Amino acid sequence: MADTIENRTYAEIQLGEAASISRTVSEQDIQLFAALTGDINPAHLDHDYAASSMFGGVIAHGMFGGAMFSTVLGTILPGPGTIYLGQTMRFTRPVKPGDRLTATVSCREKYDDKQRVIFDCVCVNQDGKAVIKGEAEVIAPSDKVCRPAATLPSVALGGVPYPVRA
């Protein structure tokens, strides 16, 4: 974890500039997402049900991968000061526990009038296959921001420590 969080201003961001984060999805991640959102669809939690589904086992919530785009946009590119205007997502493949995901946002368009930036978004698995594709629209920050990184409370799931990412 970095000690500080710094942004890229609208002026600094270049067309084609990209940023990524990667993580391996665990069953703990899926359970915590369900606990946070209330999305207890059995495809994510019920092993007996999921084994007989078209996916052959439990899968992660689509929006869990989608949130990785928001994390890149909010913490790296552009980072602090970004105003999130919109996000589109197409869920193209299932994500299973143990899959290694990499979410990347790439600057495709810049509009000087309101400092709007359009990012292509893709989340791929360990085989390089896209699991989510989409685009994000943000207002990029005018001013440089560099802040101490937030310290988050510890999290426990069923009494077991959960590895907080930040």
Place this chain on the structure above:
Amino acid sequence: MADTIENRTYAEIQLGEAASISRTVSEQDIQLFAALTGDINPAHLDHDYAASSMFGGVIAHGMFGGAMFSTVLGTILPGPGTIYLGQTMRFTRPVKPGDRLTATVSCREKYDDKQRVIFDCVCVNQDGKAVIKGEAEVIAPSDKVCRPAATLPSVALGGVPYPVRA
């Protein structure tokens, strides 16, 4: 919490049919979302920074409200057996701790060939103002599913019990 989770099949879903969930957003929700996703943008966590921002205080992650659509789709309408194909979102207003959100999905279009359904999605605050608008595309289930509702592990945040929603 219901004891079972049951779906609405493609055949049962009517044009105009809608379903909603409501929740009041807490600072615990925001911190847990940050811990789960790694999105530690200071707009969500850093009170000193956020007080001087255009929003005048910390705000929830946009994708937190977005996940409410996924929860309605995954647990109520259509519920189990749904294949999530895509989601669009426009973030139209900030969400602050204490805001009461209601996310609603409404069936707008049905396509018999692949049992695709398009839902209008809107998330409003306690004043009835939209904070997110968008649409979802799913494949609705063919078969009726009724399963015991999943029991989730307990969650603690900084040693304090977190009210698991499911």
